[in-house]
Amino acid sequence: MKCLTVQQIYLYLEEELSPEKASKVKKHLVSCDKCRRALEERRLLHTASLSLPQWNVPPNFAEKTIEKIFPVEKRKFRWAPILATACSSLFLITVFSAVLQGQKLPAFLFGVLRTVWGFIEKTSLFAVKLIKVSVNLVKVLQRFLEMISQELSSLTGSLGTEIQVISISLTLILLFLTAFIFRRIFITGETK
Amino acid sequence: MEEDKKLVERAVRGDKEAYEMIIHRYQQPMLNYIGRMIGERESALDFTQEIFLKTYSSLQMYQPKYKFSTWLFKIASNYIIDYWRKKKLDTFSMDHPLGKDDDGPLMQIADEDYSIPERFELQEIRKRIESALEKIPPELRELFIWRHVNEFSYEEIAEIKGIPVGTIKNRVFQAKEKIRRIVGKQP
Numbered sequence A: 001m002k003c004l005t006v007q008q009i010y011l012y013l014e015e016e017l018s019p020e021k022a023s024k025v026k027k028h029l030v031s032c033d034k035c036r037r038a039l040e041e042r043r044l045l046h047t048a049s050l051s052l053p054q055w056n057v058p059p060n061f062a063e064k065t066i067e068k069i070f071p072v073e074k075r076k077f078r079w080a081p082i083l084a085t086a087c088s089s090l091f092l093i094t095v096f097s098a099v100l101q102g103q104k105l106p107a108f109l110f111g112v113l114r115t116v117w118g119f120i121e122k123t124s125l126f127a128v129k130l131i132k133v134s135v136n137l138v139k140v141l142q143r144f145l146e147m148i149s150q151e152l153s154s155l156t157g158s159l160g161t162e163i164q165v166i167s168i169s170l171t172l173i174l175l176f177l178t179a180f181i182f183r184r185i186f187i188t189g190e191t192k
Numbered sequence B: 001m002e003e004d005k006k007l008v009e010r011a012v013r014g015d016k017e018a019y020e021m022i023i024h025r026y027q028q029p030m031l032n033y034i035g036r037m038i039g040e041r042e043s044a045l046d047f048t049q050e051i052f053l054k055t056y057s058s059l060q061m062y063q064p065k066y067k068f069s070t071w072l073f074k075i076a077s078n079y080i081i082d083y084w085r086k087k088k089l090d091t092f093s094m095d096h097p098l099g100k101d102d103d104g105p106l107m108q109i110a111d112e113d114y115s116i117p118e119r120f121e122l123q124e125i126r127k128r129i130e131s132a133l134e135k136i137p138p139e140l141r142e143l144f145i146w147r148h149v150n151e152f153s154y155e156e157i158a159e160i161k162g163i164p165v166g167t168i169k170n171r172v173f174q175a176k177e178k179i180r181r182i183v184g185k186q187p
Helices: A006-013 A019-031 A033-050 A061-069 A079-100 A105-158 A161-181 A183-188 B004-012 B016-038 B041-057 B068-086 B122-133 B138-149 B154-161 B165-185
Strands: none
Touching: A006 A019, A006 A033, A006 B165, A019 A033, A033 B122, A033 B138, A033 B165, A061 B016, A061 B041, A079 A105, A161 A183, B004 B016, B004 B068, B016 B041, B016 B068, B016 B138, B041 B068, B068 B138, B068 B154, B122 B138, B122 B165, B138 B154, B138 B165, B154 B165
């Protein structure tokens, strides 16, 4: 047998040759030092190749990938259906207990309607009173502001033009500085 | 262990757990492959995740007559080629010649053809192989990783690439010969 080709050596190493061919190669290797050394060198490389280190997969890799495929939907807490269910349940329980206690249903419902109407009436009266108080408060605030403006005009009248200009400029500078210092709070709402 | 095809069937029906099992099963070989093709850990992890996302969205198109693993790695291989094409890096194709074929597997062994010193420890050779892998053409590197790191059969690799088994074998041997020479030449 002629000397082995590189392909034959690899096929022999990987046990990919037929038994007959493998046996011929084996016989040749006994008698050929060159092919035996070539085989041994490639065997070393082959063994090292089969035991190359694995790349380390993070422990939560699969879970994170799944989260990307199936994003977890945050459930919004909805008040309206809960409130509606609670009110209707309460109403039904009240109706049933009234019926069970021997009350007649139309009379009971009429009573409920009267109670509700009474509640609306009282709430409306309270709302009217609240509006009246608010109007009075606005009037008082208006008088207070008028008083301050009168005081200011009498004060500026007694001062010279130059002093007026200086004081207005100082006030503007002060306002500008305050806005500059607290700009972050005004813009982003951040306190730190 | 539940068969891949059954897990895929469940995953297609929206079974989250089934697809998670598939990821657990293939995350290691996939990262071994992508990591060595890309070279950078963080990008390799992102790519691996992207491939599992892409595979999930294409799950309807999977044909059970093929092995799931070969279908998955076909997607991964195409993904890498696309990435290199977008980056305008040298893309690879099995149809392209690999340049100077001075270490073709059919050649006879030369008299002076010993390149790996016997004094090298296995650990040292492994390190040198890893470094040599970065230097060989990606189309050969890919086949070498599938064969020797992920331990795919030649038939499986042929199915992934859609080319004859004989061609795959020759390419793998060619990769090994290139690596052998680089390992021997490294200082």
